[in-house]
Amino acid sequence: MSSKQAILQALSTTALSDNAMPVINIPARLDDLLSQFETSLNTVTATLHRDGGLTGLQAEIDKLSSEGKQIISLVDGVTGNREVPADPHELHDIDYAIIKGHVGVAENGCIWVNNESVGHRVTPFICENLLIVLAAEDVCANMHIAVQKVEIASGQFGTFISGPSKTADIEQSLVVGAHGACSLNVYLV
Amino acid sequence: MLTEECHMNPYLESFGIEVIDTDLGERIIQLAGQPPSHIVVPAIHLKKEEVGDLFHEKIGTEAGASDPTYLTRAARVHLREQFLSADAAMTGVNMAIADKGAVVVCTNEGNADMGANLPKLQLHSMGIDKVVPNIDAAGLLLRMLARNATGQLSTTYSSFYRGPKEDGEMHIIIVDNGRTKMMQDKILAESLKCIRCGGCLNTCPVYRRSGGHSYNYTIPGPIGIAVGAQRDDTNSLAWACTLCCSCSFVCPTKVPLAKIIAHHRRIKAENHQLPYGKEKYMPLVGKLMGNETLFNCSMSIARTSLKYLPNSLLKPFAGAWGKYRELPVAPNSSFETWYKKHRS
Numbered sequence: 001m002s003s004k005q006a007i008l009q010a011l012s013t014t015a016l017s018d019n020a021m022p023v024i025n026i027p028a029r030l031d032d033l034l035s036q037f038e039t040s041l042n043t044v045t046a047t048l049h050r051d052g053g054l055t056g057l058q059a060e061i062d063k064l065s066s067e068g069k070q071i072i073s074l075v076d077g078v079t080g081n082r083e084v085p086a087d088p089h090e091l092h093d094i095d096y097a098i099i100k101g102h103v104g105v106a107e108n109g110c111i112w113v114n115n116e117s118v119g120h121r122v123t124p125f126i127c128e129n130l131l132i133v134l135a136a137e138d139v140c141a142n143m144h145i146a147v148q149k150v151e152i153a154s155g156q157f158g159t160f161i162s163g164p165s166k167t168a169d170i171e172q173s174l175v176v177g178a179h180g181a182c183s184l185n186v187y188l189v
Numbered sequence: 190m191l192t193e194e195c196h197m198n199p200y201l202e203s204f205g206i207e208v209i210d211t212d213l214g215e216r217i218i219q220l221a222g223q224p225p226s227h228i229v230v231p232a233i234h235l236k237k238e239e240v241g242d243l244f245h246e247k248i249g250t251e252a253g254a255s256d257p258t259y260l261t262r263a264a265r266v267h268l269r270e271q272f273l274s275a276d277a278a279m280t281g282v283n284m285a286i287a288d289k290g291a292v293v294v295c296t297n298e299g300n301a302d303m304g305a306n307l308p309k310l311q312l313h314s315m316g317i318d319k320v321v322p323n324i325d326a327a328g329l330l331l332r333m334l335a336r337n338a339t340g341q342l343s344t345t346y347s348s349f350y351r352g353p354k355e356d357g358e359m360h361i362i363i364v365d366n367g368r369t370k371m372m373q374d375k376i377l378a379e380s381l382k383c384i385r386c387g388g389c390l391n392t393c394p395v396y397r398r399s400g401g402h403s404y405n406y407t408i409p410g411p412i413g414i415a416v417g418a419q420r421d422d423t424n425s426l427a428w429a430c431t432l433c434c435s436c437s438f439v440c441p442t443k444v445p446l447a448k449i450i451a452h453h454r455r456i457k458a459e460n461h462q463l464p465y466g467k468e469k470y471m472p473l474v475g476k477l478m479g480n481e482t483l484f485n486c487s488m489s490i491a492r493t494s495l496k497y498l499p500n501s502l503l504k505p506f507a508g509a510w511g512k513y514r515e516l517p518v519a520p521n522s523s524f525e526t527w528y529k530k531h532r533s
C-alpha cells in the first residue's frame with residue numbers, strides 16, 4: 001500500500017463526525033473604505049498616495065531614474081528603465097518595481113497581486129522597493145470579501161501583500177526590510 | 190516546524206545536500222546549532238548581543254555590533270546570495286485549499302516567496318491537518334493568524350500557489366506522522382485545529398517562566414504538550430502545565446488545550462506510564478485527602494511538627510520545594526476550627 005493510500009484509509013476511520021461548512025456571516029465595516037485602507041497601510045509602514053495618479057507616479061519614476069536607480073514597470077502607462085529579463089535571477093539589482101494590484105483590503109492593508117501582473121513571480125519580493133498601482137474602486141472592506149474577489153486559476157500564483165517585509169526575530173524589535181521589499185508605496189488611480 | 194518534527198535537515202545533509210534556513214530566527218538558531226524555542230519567534234531565547242557575536246563569527250559582521258536593524262540587514266545580504274544560488278526551495282504550508290488544490294504560505298520576511306520563486310524546483314511540506322475546505326475558510330483563518338501571533342493586522346505576505354512557475358516544478362509533500370492516530374481519539378483530535386499562531390505559548394505561565402527548550406520537544410508550550418505528549422518517553426511533559434486554562438481562552442481556533450493536557454495525563458495513567466512516584470504515592474495521597482478524619486489528623490500532626498520539631502529534621506521532607514524556601518509558619522488551628530469559631 002502506498003503511503004497516500006495508508007493515510008486515506010486511516011482517515012476513513014476517525015473518531016470525528018462530519019461537519020457542514022459553517023456559514024461565514026460577519027458584518028463588514030463599510031464606512032469610508034479608503035480612509036480605513038490608508039490607516040491600515042500606515043500601520044504596516046506603507047504609504048498611500050491618493051492624488052496624482054499615474055502622472056504623479058511617472059514624475060516620481062523619472063526623478064528616481066535620473067538618480068541612476070534601476071526601475072522595472074509592469075504597469076501600462078508607466079515606464080521604467082529596465083526590461084523584464086528572461087531569467088528571474090537577473091532582477092537581483094532592481095531598486096524599484098511597479099506592479100498592478102487587483103484588490104485592496106481596508107481592514108488590514110492587504111493588496112492582492114497575481115502572476116499576470118508581476119512578470120516573474122519573484123518581482124514583488126526581490127525588488128528593494130515596491131510600488132503598487134491600485135484602482136480606488138477595488139478596495140473592499142475585509143478578507144471575507146477579498147477572497148471572494150480574487151481569482152486563482154489552475155497553475156496560477158497570487159499573494160496578499162501587506163506592507164514591506166519585516167521581522168522581529170532579534171529580541172522582538174521590529175525591523176522593516178527583511179528579505180522582501182524594504183518599502184511599499186501604493187498609488188491610487 | 191514540520192521539517193524539524195521529521196528531522197528533515199539532518200536527513201538531507203546525510204545525502205550531501207546543503208540546507209540553509211532562511212527565516213531570520215531559524216537561520217540564527219541554525220548557525221548556533223540549537224533547536225527553536227518558540228514556534229513564531231524561534232530565537233526568542235537569545236539576546237541581541239549573542240546574535241551579534243554569532244553573526245560576527247559566522248557571517249562576518251562587525252565585532253560587538255548588536256543593533257537589531259544592522260544585524261537583520263546583514264542577514265538580508267548574506268541570505269540574498271543563498272536565494273540567488275539555491276537549486277531548490279522548500280517551504281511550510283499554513284493552509285491547503287482542498288477545492289482549489291492550492292497551498293497558502295504566510296511570512297512576514299518574504300523568505301518563503303524569495304525561495305520558492307527563484308529556483309526551478311519548489312517544494313511545500315505540510316501535515317494533513319493543514320487542509321481547509323475552500324478559500325472562504327482560508328480567508329477566515331488568515332484574519333486570525335497574524336492577529337493572534339504578533340498582533341499584526343495580517344502577515345506581510347500571504348501567498349497562494351496553485352501550480353509552479355513557467356518551466357518550474359512544484360511538489361506538495363503531505364505528512365501524517367501520527368496525526369491520523371490522534372484523530373482516533375475525539376479529544377486529542379481537537380489539537381489538529383491549531384493554526385500555529387503561538388498565542389498559547391505567549392500566555393502560558395509555565396512557558397513564560399521556563400522557556401521553550403525546557404519542553405524538550407520541537408513545539409513547546411501548551412500546543413507542544415497537546416501534540417507531543419504521546420511521544421514523550423520521560424512521561425513528564427503533560428505535567429508541565431498548571432491547568433490554569435489561559436491557553437484554552439486565548440486560542441483563536443478554540444483548541445481545548447487544558448482539556449487535552451488533562452486527557453494526556455489520564456492516558457499516561459491508564460497505560461501505567463506514570464513515573465514511579467506518581468504511580469505509587471498519588472493514589473495514597475488521594476485516599477488521605479478523600480477521608481476527612483485521616484486528613485484532619487495528618488494536618489494536625491503537621492502543625493504540631495512544624496511548631497516543635499527542628500528545621501533540620503523537617504526540611505528533608507520538603508524535597509526540592511524546600512531547596513530555596515523556608516518551611517511555612519504553622520497556624521494555631523485548622524481553617525475549619527477558625528471558621529466554626531467565627532461564624533457559628
